[in-house]
Amino acid sequence: AQKITQTQPGMFVQEKEAVTLDCTYDTSDPSYGLFWYKQPSSGEMIFLIYQGSYDQQNATEGRYSLNFQKARKSANLVISASQLGDSAMYFCAMREGGSGNTGKLIFGQGTTLQVKP
Amino acid sequence: GAVVSQHPSRVICKSGTSVKIECRSLDFQATTMFWYRQFPKQSLMLMATSNEGSKATYEQGVEKDKFLINHASLTLSTLTVTSAHPEDSSFYICSVGGAMNTQYFGPGTRLTVL
Numbered sequence: 001a002q003k004i005t006q007t008q009p010g011m012f013v014q015e016k017e018a019v020t021l022d023c024t025y026d027t028s029d030p031s032y033g034l035f036w037y038k039q040p041s042s043g044e045m046i047f048l049i050y051q052g053s054y055d056q057q058n059a060t061e062g063r064y065s066l067n068f069q070k071a072r073k074s075a076n077l078v079i080s081a082s083q084l085g086d087s088a089m090y091f092c093a094m095r096e097g098g099s100g101n102t103g104k105l106i107f108g109q110g111t112t113l114q115v116k117p
Numbered sequence: 118g119a120v121v122s123q124h125p126s127r128v129i130c131k132s133g134t135s136v137k138i139e140c141r142s143l144d145f146q147a148t149t150m151f152w153y154r155q156f157p158k159q160s161l162m163l164m165a166t167s168n169e170g171s172k173a174t175y176e177q178g179v180e181k182d183k184f185l186i187n188h189a190s191l192t193l194s195t196l197t198v199t200s201a202h203p204e205d206s207s208f209y210i211c212s213v214g215g216a217m218n219t220q221y222f223g224p225g226t227r228l229t230v231l
Contacts, residue, residue, distance in 0.1 A: 035219075035220070037222075042224075043208055043210070043224065043225045043227070044222065044224045044225065045161075045210065045212075045222035045225075047219050047220070047221060047222075050219060091160065091161065095220075104151055104163050104166055105151070105161075105163065105212070105220060106163070107160045107161045107162075108160060109159075109160050110159075110160050
């Protein structure tokens with residue numbers, strides 16, 4: 001069974017508008033972490049945002065925010081005021097258990113975002 | 118965040134040869150590094166966990182004798198693809214744990230086996 005599911009293979013958004021990229025996860029471990037990464041065409045993986053399973057508030061990093069719905073097991077990424085440079089592949093990932101940064105990551109299938117001028 | 122480098126960034130080799138890929142953590146001592154593989158238009162799949170001073174832990178289905186991992190120091194892990202074949206052509210990327218529950222990735226190595 002998929003542990004991380006991204007159901008949107010591709011998304012379009014108009015420049016300056018907000019967009020939500022969906023991510024659902026499945027785990028029985030009470031301690032886990034959720035990550036979002038951006039992968040432009042160059043291939044590098046750029047860390048965007050992190051949400052811990054025990055964090056009470058939704059994580060925010062600049063224009064990125066994570067809509068964490070624990071009961072629904074969803075961790076959607078919201079990008080506000082989209083820019084042309086936001087066009088890339090976006091991956092949701094989960095770390096089960098582990099301590100801090102040492103746990104391995106399981107990735108979703110990815111969502112390709114295209115920002116239209 | 119942690120700065121991670123990989124070398125080479127791109128390599129083309131003949132079938133049957135071995136290729137070594139280096140992953141360096143430039144500003145962070147990493148007891149654990151991770152190696153992932155990404156086929157075109159697909160997601161990243163974890164291959165193995167590289168542990169400094171001990172044997173790597175391989176994911177199910179990854180041949181440890183084909184993908185040799187050595188983590189000899191706190192800043193360097195190497196992945197050697199032995200007797201490479203065209204089906205091994207892929208994007209190989211390593212990651213290092215950083216502060217505040219982050220993992221930082223290297224820029225990746227694109228391997229093409231002819």
